[in-house]
Amino acid sequence: MMRVLATLFACFIASASIAEKVVATGDLGVVIERATGSVLIIDQSEMAAIARVEGLGDLSHASVVFSPDQRFAYVFGRDGGLTKLDLATQSIANRVMQSGNAIGGAISDDGQLVAVSNYEPGGVRVFDAETLDMVADIPTQSKTIGLVDAPGRRFVFSLWDAGETWIADLSGQDTRITRFEDVGANPYDALITADGRRYIVGLFGEDGLTAFDLWDETPSPVRILENYGKGDEPLPVYKMPHLEGWALAGDRFVLPAVGHHAVLWIDAQSLTEVGRTKTHGQPVFAVARPDGRHVWVNYAHPDNDTVEVIDSQSGEVIHRLKPGPGVLHMEFTPRGHQLWLSVRDENRIEIYDTRNFLKLGEIAADTPSGIFFTARAHKSGL
Secondary structure (H helix, E strand, O other): OOHHHHHHHHHHHHHHHHHHHHOOOEEEEEEEEEEOOEEEEEEOOOEEEEEEOOOOOOOOOOOOEEEOOOOEEEEEEOOOOEEEEEEEOOEEEEEOOOEEEEEEEEEEOOOEEEEEEEEEEOOOOEEOOOOEEEEEEEEOOOEEEEEEEEOOEEEEEEEEEOEEEEEEEOOOOEEEEEEEEOOOOEEEEEEEEEOOEEEEEEEEEOOOOOEEEEEOOOOEEEEEEOOOOOOOOOOOOOOOOOOHHOOOEEEEEEEEEEOOEEEEEOOOOOOEEEEEEEEEOEEEEEEEEOOEEEEEEEEEEOOOOOEEEEEEHHHHEEEEOOOOOOOEEEEEEOOOOOEEEHHHHHHHEEEEEOOOOOEEEEEEEEOOOEEEEEEHHHHHOO
8 A cells, every 4th residue: 555655646746747847838929139139938928028048149130930839939030040949948949050141931831841031142941840951942043032831831932133923832852943023123021811822022113012822723923002102202211011010900901001101901802902091100010900800000210109000990090009119019919909019229018908008017128129929830921
């Protein structure tokens, strides 16, 4: 009897020890501290930072994707560094310097490949998500932008200098490339819709955008919203809008207008403009609450101390916030009950209730920019 009790006690102690080591990552996220090359690991429920990880290089234009199990964050640095961050151990699991200047990345739909979009030397490089060994090198002789994951182990990206869009298919042993020319002058950013169907690229060198229907067996570039700024003198662009901030609100998209104080409302099926909302400044991000009811918008310098909330049914601005100078990024919790935003110039993250717009709390952070929750692991294009 004593031996049985001793065995049971030992099992209990072992189970308790294991339980103490278990870390649930579904409630976590990361904040980029752009000036210090560090990342804060944050907890949504606690509304707190739980760790800081340093040594990630130049994070002045960093972005993040997550592994399907939400344990690992892949951080793309501006200096070409690709860092695999372990959220469970709160440490760097692996890091490679894959280029001289990078502009973001994506993870394949099966979670096995991580791709990085490069300015220098250009092109896209693809890595094994487990080991960070390079598995494909796709040279372009051009800066690459707008890299997204597409269904079927594919990546789609565009070429700033050449005005092209490429689809890289890595579903087989060899990488298959499909090239599309005459996409438009200086594509600067792009998005893929959540269903993986439409890839839409913004054009800096002309007034309009270009769309692809990836469900088509032979997709082709289609110009949309041509001359949407006709009749208005474009303003100096202090910060490029981010098309990944496109919001689907009901049956309409809302997107920032380049060089104008407005967001555009686009029919999700026909991709034609159906309205526009005048805004406080030049929009950078227009992000929809997950239910699509409201759209939150932030702005470029000199109006980057302001955030506006737009009602998606009326198209009217219904609330305005003044968090402070340098509001760079906004992120909803997965079900949309909170919005977290970074106030870079005052070194903090602010947290808001999305129903009454009251501030719930704040977290100290060193020059924060991007905020990314692990729920992104299960969304295409994020």
